Amino acid sequence: MATKYDAGIGSQIISQFGAKPELLIQILHALLERYGHIPEEAVRQLADELNLSRADVHGVVSFYHDFRTEPPGEHIVKICQAEACQAMGSRALTAHAEKAIGTSMHSTSGDGKVTLEPVYCLGNCACSPAIMIDEKVYGRGDNDKLDQLLVDTGARNG
Numbered sequence: 001m002a003t004k005y006d007a008g009i010g011s012q013i014i015s016q017f018g019a020k021p022e023l024l025i026q027i028l029h030a031l032l033e034r035y036g037h038i039p040e041e042a043v044r045q046l047a048d049e050l051n052l053s054r055a056d057v058h059g060v061v062s063f064y065h066d067f068r069t070e071p072p073g074e075h076i077v078k079i080c081q082a083e084a085c086q087a088m089g090s091r092a093l094t095a096h097a098e099k100a101i102g103t104s105m106h107s108t109s110g111d112g113k114v115t116l117e118p119v120y121c122l123g124n125c126a127c128s129p130a131i132m133i134d135e136k137v138y139g140r141g142d143n144d145k146l147d148q149l150l151v152d153t154g155a156r157n158g
Contacts, residue, residue: 005039014049021050024060028067037068065118073108075155077101078119079141080130089142090129094118096143100150114155 013030017023024046031042038061047054061067079085079094098104101114108115124130127139131146133153138145150156 005035005041007041007045009034010042010045011049014046019049021052024050024052024057025064028061028064032067035071037071040069065120068115068117070108073115074113075134075153076115076117076132077150077155078117078122078132080120080122080124080128080132081118082121082125084121084125085129088128093129093131093141093143093146097146100143100147100156114150 010031013034014027016030017027027046027050028038031038035042043054043057043061046052046057050057061069077097079097080090081094094105097116101109101116103109103114103116105116105118119132122130122132122137124137124139129141131138131141131149133149133155138149147156151158
């Protein structure tokens with residue numbers, strides 16, 4: 001995953017989708033896959049090449065929780081905040097995660113190792129609360145399980 005934005009690559013990605021403004025979300029996903037985030041330079045370029053306002057592009061980026069404007073940590077930890085998971089303790093699990101990782105939701109740890117994000121349903125309600133680490137979902141999360149998962153995935157030293 002590249003981190004420094006390249007306008008030439010950005011144009012190639014936009015061209016793959018025919019530079020159609022109605023495909024903005026798909027283009028943003030492709031940029032996210034390439035760079036891990038949506039840099040401000042990409043927002044300007046998208047607006048220019050898709051004939052949209054920067055406000056339109058920024059509005060889409062800020063509305064959808066999967067789009068981030070800052071580079072993520074090496075590992076991305078998401079904790080479900082939907083009702084079923086809340087009923088089974090996700091708020092307490094989130095508080096524990098913030099202490100264990102050393103950052104708050106929507107932030108990256110000081111060492112750049114872990115980004116902590118909320119997610120609103122992972123489709124694992126029967127095994128709530130749900131945790132996702134680096135795109136892998138885990139059910140029946142609790143403090144001990146989270147601590148072990150952080151070690152097992154390399155997000156934290158044991």
